[in-house]
Amino acid sequence: MHIAKSLANTPSSYIREILAAASDKSVISLAGGLPDEQTFPIELMRPTLESLHLQPDVFQYGATAGYGPLLDYLTDHYDLPSSHSAMVTTGSQQGLDLIARAYIDPQDTVVMEAPSYLGAMQVFGLVEANIVTVSQTEQGPDLAQLEQVFQTQQPKMFYAVPDFHNPTGVCWSLDTRERVGQLCEQYQVTLIEDAPYRELRFAGTALPMVSTFCPQHSIVLRSFSKIASPGLRVGVVTGNTTFLAPLIKIKQGADLHSSVPMQAVLLGLLQNPAFSQHIETIRTLYQARYQSLYRSLKASLPAGCDVRPVEGGMFVWLTLPECDSFKLATQLLENKVAVVPSSVFYPAGAKAFPALRLNFTNATEQELTIAVERLVAGLTDILS
Ligand code: PMP
Secondary structure: OOOOHHHHOOOOOHHHHHHHHHOOOOOEEOOOOOOOHHHOOHHHHHHHHHHHHHOHHHHOOOOOOOOHHHHHHHHHHOOOOOOEEEEEEOHHHHHHHHHHHHHOOOOOEEEEEEOOOHHHHHHHHHOOOEEEEEEEEOOEEOHHHHHHHHHHHOOOEEEEOOOOOOOOOOOOOHHHHHHHHHHHHHHOOEEEEEOOOOOOEOOOOOOOOHHHHOHHHEEEEEEOOOOOOHHHOOEEEEEEHHHHHHHHHHHHHHHOOOOHHHHHHHHHHHHOOOHHHHHHHHHHHHHHHHHHHHHHHHHHOOOOOEEOOOOEOOEEEEEOOOOOHHHHHHHHHHOOEEOEEHHHHOOOOOOOOOEEEEEOOOOOHHHHHHHHHHHHHHHHHHHO
16 A cells, blocks of 8 residues: 655654664764653652552543643643633644644645754644745844745744754744744744743743744643653643644544543642752753763864854754765764764755754763763764
């Protein structure tokens, strides 16, 4: 049987392939976007896990929009206006998929920064969106390019990761946030604000979400994968209730609802008074790992390579002199270090600037030091 054309046109994920290679114990992987499993707040979930057997109702079919007590908690926690509501998804990745399927017809234009989150490009690729990119600066998207695209191409959506972008780690400035909000309102473009890394800020000051500047023209995706555990598979979509209704309809067809026992476990965790301390602990741990990685890279990178500081998230972006970053990453695997080449973060046809994405949350400081030695040796060798 032939697979659908839209799927046949979707390249297989390089990250999956490289993660498979990186499972070799002698390879140090800075390739994935994994939190450190030693930090998972399993003890804080234990009281709910141990009392789940007393709640048979959570093992019944549940409501598509999510487990009521969790939705109430989230509506309150995010201080949603009365025109807005929340729905729970199976990871924020499902939220993205539902948005794409509910709103995008083939050839509808979706704007993103370049480079961009691979999972978003895949989802929008599968619904055959016309993906148009604008360059990313250290402050966020290039605003002149963005306005030009909004003006001339009537996009339906602007998909963005303003806090600690995947893959670059860039955090948009306040001015950029305000201006993007204005542009979305002015040109009637819906902002899809994807914020899985927002709580992982370990330096600087938190800035308002971009959606606060265009509340009626935005949908927000949040994830508990990075601050609790990805295996729970719980994400949340918030936005104007009229925007969410079609998503609920699509989700009915996709999986009826997300796992209710896992939503109950998440609620118990969020209500545990020690949860905020848990977030502090992972921030401190990730900051130490980031600083260790950043310092050793700065001290030893060969000429032409550079790395930008970040204030949170999970990644740094190592820029390179002109080269084939895909070939380079493959060669670095021979040096027993796994990284992700920039080329996979650009849609087909866009010019990919040579760079590597390095993750700093899933390796110890000691492993990071060894990884930098291997990386620098490999880069020096290959780029000379
Ligand atoms: N958005 C971005 C930008 C991500 O980096 C990720 C995970 N890597 C996701 C969404 C999906 O996260 P999840 O489905 O685990 O909530």
